[in-house]
Amino acid sequence: MPCSQALTQHIAFRLKGGGEGRADFGEDQQKDLKRRFAQLIGAKPNEIAFVQNTSDGENIVVMGMDLPKRGGNVVLDELHFETSLYMYKSLEAKGLQLRVVKHRDWAIDIKDMERAIDRNTRLVSMALVSNVNGYLHDAKAITDLAHARGAYVFADMVQAAGAVPIDVRAMGIDFGSASTYKWLMGERGFGFLYVREDLQDTVVPTTRYGHRQIANFDRVGITWEPLPGAARYETGTIPTALALCSHTSLQYIERLGLSNIRAHARQLTDRLLKELPAMGYASVTPKGNETPIVAFALKDVEATQKKLRDARVTATIIGNEKRIRLSVSVFNTQEDIDRLLSTLS
Template sequence: MLDIDRILSDTPGVMGTLFFDSAGSSLPPLPVLDAVIGHLRLEAQVGGYRAAEVAGERLAGVKQSIARLIGAAPEDVALLDSAGRAWNEFFSAVPFERGDRILTCRADYPSNAINALKAHKTLGVSVEVVPSDQHGRIDLGALAAMLDERVRLVSLVEVPTNSGLVNPVREVVELAHAHGALVLHDACQSAGQLPVDVAESGVDAASFTGRKWLRGPRGTGFLYVNPKTTAGLEPRVLGTFTTAWTGPDEYEVAKDATRFEQWEGNIAGFLGLGAAVDYLLDIGVDEASAAVRASARLLREGLAQVPGARVWDLGDDLCGIVTFSLDGADSVSVAGELAKHTVSCHYSRRTSAQHDMAAKGLMDVVRLSPHYFNIASEIDAVLELVADIAKAA
């Protein structure tokens, strides 16, 4: 069971606000603040190079903690500045050829979709969206029918930005690998609110962010690469940190995941990311996930009782993202009204999820994303505010 008193004491950001935006950028706990600020102070005293040397062992420990969290080996983890960077570093390393096919899902992220479309325009690959089933998840039967030897990559978003949907990962991997296709798992909304085990799922790569459910600093992310299937891939851009200039006309790329890293990096941020991962491991991934889902379930049940409110999360296995709309009010305005009453939440527009929002006939939705530090009285307060806004709409 979670020690909620300790968690609230460690989360100064909960004071004076109703924070329901962990799917955007969550509230870091005190150990994260201490790690980031402490390293910045050290840099101010001895300079960035010396500070990095002093922090070398702790920085190596960040990858070890991440590896524990996602079921990987530390050498298969690359530290980067965002989930988007992580996804694109791997995607751009795949040697696509004209005639190759990329399969995506209806829950695709805009940055992923845009870069896939760029590959279509510049490399001559086709980009095809796998339909969803009646529960909103990627349709495994449709995926099986679409797979053939020309499919080079399946891009799978486990949890979208605009819904509480959870896509199946292991099942997609099994189908894709049977046809020799790689699977790139977008887990930016997964880690921190759902258990992630890359060894169990068998994905070829997975991208993550620090700022969302992991409660780490902005400007941090990481990439997992499966050495069994991706050892021969070279990043689009090689850095001096991961590539040795072995002779005037020769270079050697790192054999492990560090080949996707760059020399320059936010050391303070990475140490904060490690502190965030350690914090989650300490309180328990399963316990945190259960608390997140329970709070989201209470929100959905409460919203269903608000006249004029409609919840848009599909599926029988929902996570911590809760999306809804109110009759007679655009979602941006609803989020703005909630903000006037100290509620931190967000909204998703169609431009953030073209395939899914169009299929639902929506232009925007309000997004509430409770974390394990949210308590029942806060949920009640948010529901009361939504009901008041609905009456005025």
């Protein structure tokens, strides 16, 4: 994969220094990386900041909005990622009002969101694509509802970016973040934060400080010039090896084309959704859901784990919830599906 090739090249640079085919991931490339990710999600480059991971990005937004102290409520749903559920639940003890919308048949009903969001809602937070079962939110319906009642919307995009089309403008998303190690084909420890241009430093002021936010620093007078845009949310040195990895993978995604990626994944998930329920694995992914993630209920977790382990097939099993999650990507084939189905039979 492109990421592994990029890391190999970066290691050569670190070991041997600059030379033919060897260079650091410099400022121009970093700017191009932001441009490419912005293009992928329909944003502007100055709306993108580098962060450590998805949760880091959401924390920047939540702490910048100072939600516990400013009153009001936050609305999310139970198909959200566990970090978000944990964070907002923990902030309840500091005065935040939390409303968690329950799923109906493993989907979120917009009518339930409408009942939860009111004029006192400060923020609606959702996983654009749920890691629980691949459920794809109707983002536009939720943002329209939230904005009509004076609330902002944060989207966890880690299971969506690189897997499904995203247009933050058309969807009405105000803030979002994504790690690169999922569908962006990068590595752990690096990600992106999106903050809508007109909300920077107003709705979400800077709460952390570092040299990546400024230029022309005068040590004697201790003066500087602030950099424009979402750079205000960055702090210190970034992991250039991981940034290089992401830069290379984004170009790979661009060459493949997101529509081709979706078409390939759809063939595989359609087959899983047809054949696994017939084998006794009930689907917990809604019908017609357009993501490369599908999930199924398990009757015997330990037996399933043993089957997969013995066959050396990788899948995510959530034991305490008796659920298996399957995610297919561009490198998976019909033969992989054959092997999985044979293993689980």
